[in-house]
Amino acid sequence: MSEEKSLNFIEEIITNDLAEGKCKSILTRFPPEPNGYLHIGHAKSICLNFGLATRFGGATNLRFDDTNPTTEETEYVDSIKADVQWLGFNWVKECYASDYFDQLYQYAIQLIEKGVAYVDDSSPAEIALQKGTPTMAGTGNDFRNRSIAENLALFNEMKEGKYADGAKVLRAKIGLSSPNMHMRDPLLYRIKRATHHRTGDTWCIYPMYDFAHGQSDAIENITHSICTLEFIPHRPLYEWGIEQLGIFPSKQYEFARLNMTYTIMSKRKLLQLVTEGHVSSWDDPRMPTISGMRRRGYTPESIRDFCERIGIAKRENIIDFSLLEFCVREHLNKIAQRRMVVTDPVKLIITNYAQAEEMLSSENNPEDTEGGVRQVPFSNELWIERDDFMEEPTKKYFRLGPDLMVRLKSAYIIKCERFEKDAAGNVQTIYATYFDNSKSGADTSGLHVKGTLHWVSAKHAVPVVLNEYDRLFSVEDVANAEGDFKEYINPNSLNTTTIAWGEPAFLNDAPEMRFQFLRKGYFYQDTISTKDKLVFNRTVTLKDAWAKEQKK
């Protein structure tokens, strides 16, 4: 294997660090805040961090960045762990920023003792005002000049609960004229009386992100701390903290977050979709959440493949949704068992079929020679797709119409003789004759037909419910579209068929099996599906050359 795969910029950095002996091995971390469900954008970060560790023989911590008790919940911790595991990754250590609250408090005292942190009594508005603007230096205030002893005492009192929420904050004493707003005496600690999902009411002061993240990285000896672009301005502060404290020199690197066409990644907006009922839940199969994609039928393999293909860089990007679809089709094509399901049924009667019924065998997966076959019952009364019949066929129509011949998949070639309509003028019954010497696998008829249809024997058919999903939004770049993003919700993102007819093989199929419904798409049993009421979610359609042809 001398295949040369080019390295992304982070892999180059790591390769160099290892070569120069800056570190003996690497340790990365995936640091979600447990305030929501993971989505495909997180998957990119997960695959990056865990993938890097695998590639370079290192390891990865799962760390919950739980420094804001008002938004965080154990429910989210559990779902995040489940999602990471489902994606196929294992962390060496499960960590929590909240485990470091004591240590962080000690770090803060160290800064106060060094004279580089102070307690400020100003209100949020005053602090904002005193910070100045990007083009104008801030002014600061008298609290900056408090003595070390006074700061120590006040910070202790903050911790002891002597002051009301918001009454005081601990700030770093760096200066107020930096062109980087994040460096203008940033807040380190705030008073917040809220019950933390892990530490309960032990604390009433909590560290800010900027006084927790880099410190947590250092405590865990993280070598490469990888985050998204919006944290670039925080990096000087990240480094300031490590330097002032003299702790392990973790390094921060930034990459561009994932954007995808026809969907959104913002946790806030996703939450809105759920709370306002535009989707049923966080794991609604239309959601770009890991749990939604899992329910829809995406495989972990396909998501990992997708994350591998999109690459890692610093430039803003918007990935075609069709790449994700390609990845899942490619995987499912290889592993999904084929089944026949008729979604918009019309009756087909084979007038010269004398037997009551017979069992025909059909391959489970033509891509897999080991895939085996299954038995499919055939009789003289079948359901076929309404779309597969045309009263007056057009030129390139390879399906059924008066006097036209097609093959029934894994069965016989038939010829349409006539059809009947109901009072409303809809085709109700199609009558055909079959060629008994055209049986699949033993065809001696010499007939050649262009179309092959899927079908289900009417008296053996099993009723199934189908959820067919389409993109959640109707515009490519939802985040940058004008106005409220909700205006662009695709009203037809879910199409439910309450009665479709499927093969009886479903009765013996395990719920976690992945299927391709012939000529329809890939389907996966929904979480609410039962043996008595089978419900399938369409993961993705098949490519449809005919649909394109029709549009012309």
Place this chain on the structure above:
RNA sequence: UGCCUGAUGGUGUAACGGUAGCACAACUGUUUUUGGUGCAGUUUGUCUUGGUUCGAAUCCAGGUCAGGCAACCA
């Protein structure tokens, strides 16, 4: 009108001073008992202006455009 990022086909991503490649998308053709799959092929690109160099996507200078930054959020 300050600072920080970035700019390669429709979308991503490579090329580390020496043939602009790969994937998706789109479009042909071909194979096919899935209008699926497979196979073969086509179209489309270095933001701009200068400079350095035998040679620039790459180095330098200026410009343009895009995104980010002033939460007691992360």
